[in-house]
Amino acid sequence: MEQPKITSKEVASRAGVSRSAVSRVFTPGASASPATVKKVRKAAAELGYRPNVLARAMASGRSRIIGLVVAYLENQFYPDVLEKLSNTLQDYGYHVLVLMASQAAGNIDKVVDEILDYQVDGIVMASVAMSSDISKRCQAAGVPVVLFNRSQNVNGISAVTSDNVAGGRKVAEFLLAGGHQRIGYIAGWEGASTQRDREAGFRAALAAAGRDLFARTVGDFSTETARTAARAMFDTSAAHRPDAVFVANDHMALIAMDVIRYELGLRVPQDVSVVGYDDVPASAWPAYDLTTVRQRANLMVEETVDALLTLIEAPDAVTAKHVSIDGPLIIRSSARIPEGWTA
Secondary structure, X not given: OOOOOOOHHHHHHHHOOOXXXXXXXXXXXXXXXXXXXXXXXXXXXXXXXXXXXXXXXXXXXXXXXXXXXEOOOOOOHHHHHHHHHHHHHHHOOOEEEEEEOOOOOOHHHHHHHHHHOOOOOEEEEEOOOOOHHHHHHHHHOOOOEEEEOOOOOOOOOEEEEEOHHHHHHHHHHHHHHOOOOOEEEXXXXXXXXXXXXXXXXXXXXXXXXXXXXXXEEEOOOOHHHHHHHHHHHHOOOHHHOOOXXXXXXXXXXXXXXXXXXXXXXXXXXOOOEEEEEEOXXXXXXXXXXXXXXXXXXXXXXXXXXXXXXXXHHOOOOOOOOEEEEOOOEEOOOOOOOOOOOOO
């Protein structure tokens, strides 16, 4: 036989406090004395009471749920970021609803439609873009959106990214200073602003030095495609392969290093210098020791949460903002180190 649900009235009676005190204890952001919190939580545990979060959300008009949309988790950067975003939002009393999306036509809009049905208070989109139509629907529903590690020209949508143009430029300057003559590039998914901006900065710095790319392939931010791209670039004679390569993210750079060393028998960095982008944990492993541009994940998360919560609290008083965070070049042993530069 189903047991009747314990009510806040019973908890209040057991704890010797008012029902409003019980409500405050279980409402994120509400104030209650430590003594009251202790008594209420003790009584709730003894009775097996659980507050009805959905009912409270319907009554207050706020779900305290943030929708988090992510396209893929192969790249170690994104699981790390999701953990940081989730923990930070939970510290502010929000629950996190994670939905996976792909870049397939219409898929992202379908996922955002679904997430809006949960009456979320805000949406963070990590590694995905959105159409102008779905952004209008979010705005009409009063749901603020912040793009994480993507940028696009959509009115009313905030975005937090690394300074990808500057990062690409730093890589080119580093490889040029190292005396490399044949510099290649393995691109990511070409629909991503991160890919476009990193390549733009990289090419601009090469052009400023009177140079152009020696070779270019597309890895698509995908494991198998990156492996194929690395083979296509390096499975050739010494005169026809790059002596350095910038890879659009670390995930692909690690794969490229494995192809270069273990499939083709070349040495890193003696035969080929390899530079990535992100500074994921595996980049610092001795097996790779990858030179890379660091995305400052903690600061990016901090700016993302600040932008989102500010929009939630003052939707009519705050305008969308775009934040671009500079990231340092982390010099390790996967690339020739120019004279005067230090690891």
